[in-house]
Amino acid sequence: MKAIIIDDEKHVREGILLLANWEHVGITEVLEATDGEKGIQLIKAHKPEIIFTDMSMPNKDGITLLKWIHSSELKSKTIVVSGYDDFHYMRSALYYGSFDYILKPIDRNLLNETLERAVLKWREQDEKRQSLLEKNRVINEVKPLYWDQLLTGVIYQKNPSTATIQKILKEFKINVDKVKCIVSILPIHKFLIQKFNGNRDVAFFAILNIVNEVVRNKNRGIGFRNLNKEDEIIILLWNAPQPHFIVEKIYAIIYQFIKMKCTIFMGDEMTCTLHSYQSASMVLQKYPLLEGEIEKKVVTPKEINHKTNLHLLDYGQELKWALQRCSKDNLNEILQRLFKQLWESHNLSIEQLQLWDKQFKILRKNWLEEYDMDEYEDNFNGDGFWNEDGSFSFQKFTEVKQKEFHNLMNLLEKEKYQKGRTSIQEIESYLREHYYLDIKLQDIADRFFLSREYISRKFKQVYHVTLTEYVTEIRIEKSKELLENPHLKIYDIAKEVGYKDEKYYSKVFKKINGQTPNQYRQYIRTGLHTPSSS
Structure with a gap:
């Protein structure tokens, strides 16, 4: 702790320095000033907890100093030390918040008793101040989480509760159950978080500050974390003129700040926030990424194509x-x-x-x-x-x-x-190498010294088809390769893959592929894709 003695008389300053038990009350540094003006400069620079001051001084006197301390809302405790037992001085000292008023000549016991009480009072009040600061800090930290939780519920509910609607109305002066809203999604990618040294919370805090600086202006909306998705910031706009422009502005500020293209996905304007969020999610899910080479700041449902997915x-x-x-x-x-x-x-x-x-x-x-x-x-x-x-x-x-x-x-x-290869894998390998032969189950059993029942059961367990079905699949796939050669006849291909009867081969081929060998060959010639196997 620090203290300052402000008095134009040197012997008074020295007397207080000698008489006060500084170490006992925890004061480690004592400053000195000869008048109120110099005292103010030192107080601004060092912020002492305890101030001793005379009332009658040149330049700025004690009353002027007390007025300044009072108006500056300093938390210091001021003890007036005066040679005047004057009601005017005492009233001024009390009016401007002086802790106590001591008369000269100074009594050692009274000085130390007053100093000890002043330090104790300062510490009590400082403890309350710190407690209040901590309480406010916790409230400020919890408040965003509270609204994230509440607003996340709003975008996932078709009909928010009356209590939720009332809380939003009280905070934002908007009835989300009646007004048309637009929900947009701002995905937070891993590379964006890396811009903030990998700290996810700092990344969300920074981006949300940008979002809310734009949308909270004129109460156009609010940005918040979607607590059901770890990588989404939600931008909720209500009654916003030119919403597309507002969201583009957010994109531009983020790019200027971190040099990242954070495309934002905007839903349809609706009275139901759930439906607007679903619309924005659909845009996010179906937006063609290959168009990303052309910078897209904002994507809307109108810009989504309806091409199929590859399976x-x-x-x-x-x-x-x-x-x-x-x-x-x-x-x-x-x-x-x-x-x-x-x-x-x-x-x-x-x-x-x-x-x-x-x-x-x-x-x-x-x-x-x-x-x-x-x-x-x-x-x-x-x-x-x-x-x-x-x-x-x-x-x-x-x-x-x-x-x-x-x-x-x-x-x-x-x-x-x-x-090593199991017996069933050995059988599978044998079938793949000899698929064109008329292989009987008994032949396999004899060759591999296993029962027919075991082979049938185990083979289907491993490959999910029977031996016959497996050989058929191999034959048909091999025949497809041969069909790519336009000079080979169908009956030659059938014979090559193990079918003596061309018609039976064609029947099996059509059953598996949904088309005859000739039709399949036509597809190859025209460059069209083969239909999926039935």
Whole structure:
């Protein structure tokens, strides 16, 4: 703690310095000033907790000093030390908040008793001040969380409760149950959080400050965290003129601040906040990411196309065979074909990314089960598709997805090497190599020294089809490769893959593919995609 003695008489200052028990009350530094003017300068610079002052001084006297202390709302305790037992001085001292009034000559005991009481009072009041500051700090921290919770509920409820409506009306002077609102979504990507040294809370705090600086002006709306989604800021606008312009302004300020393209997805204007949020979510999910090369500040429902999604499950068997053969060339050829289709014929959106990831996990789980392997934890979260400015990179997407399949292929190949091939896998390999022969179940049982019942049961458990169905699938797939050669006759192809009867081959082919071999060949010639297997 600090104290200051303000008196134009040197012997008075020295007397207080000598008589006061500073160490006992915890004062470690004592300043001196010869008049009120110099005293004010030192008080401003050092902010002492205890002030001793005379009343009669040159330049600024004690009353002027007390007026200044009172108007400055200092928390110091002031003790007047005066040689005048004057009612005017005493009244002024009390009026301007002096803690006590001591007469000269100074009595040691009275001085120390007054000093001790002043320090004790200052500490009591300071403890209350700190408690109040802490309480206000907690309130300020909790208040945004309270409104985040309340407003998150509003965008997920068709009919908010009367209590919720009343709270919003009281705080924002708006009836969200009656007024038309627009909900927009501002996604918070990982790269944006990295701009704030990886601190998610600081990132949300900074971006929300920008949002609310714009929308709270003239009470146009509010921004808040969607507590049901860890990566969403919601911009709720009500009765806002030119809402598109307001949201574009938010985009521009964020870009100016952190140099990131944070596209904002705007829903339709509706009286129901739930429906507007659903509209904005649809825009976010279906927005074509490949258009991201052209800077889009705000996207609305009118700008969404209706192209279909690509389903990885449709190519599951083809991918499985490439993995089982451990053929990277074949796997890459399939993936490049899928990437080309995504680019040319489908809508590569957040929805498509999530669908691909979901179906890849389904296929991976099934393939691992065939090798009696447990599902492993995949830490991939899709962050690798984005450039540092927030734009989507199709090249990075293809690289990441190809790497996922290569990692899976390496894992399966390693497992096969470590565990060796089971009898059923040996049978599968034999069927793949001799599919064109008329193989009987008894022949397989004799060759591998297993019962027919065990082979049938175990094979279907591992490959989910019977031996006959599996051989048929191999034959049909091999025949497709041969059909790409226009010089081969249908009956020659049928014979090559193990069918003596061309008509029976055509019947089986149509049952699996939904078209005859000739129709399939026509599709190849015209460059059209083959319909999905039935």
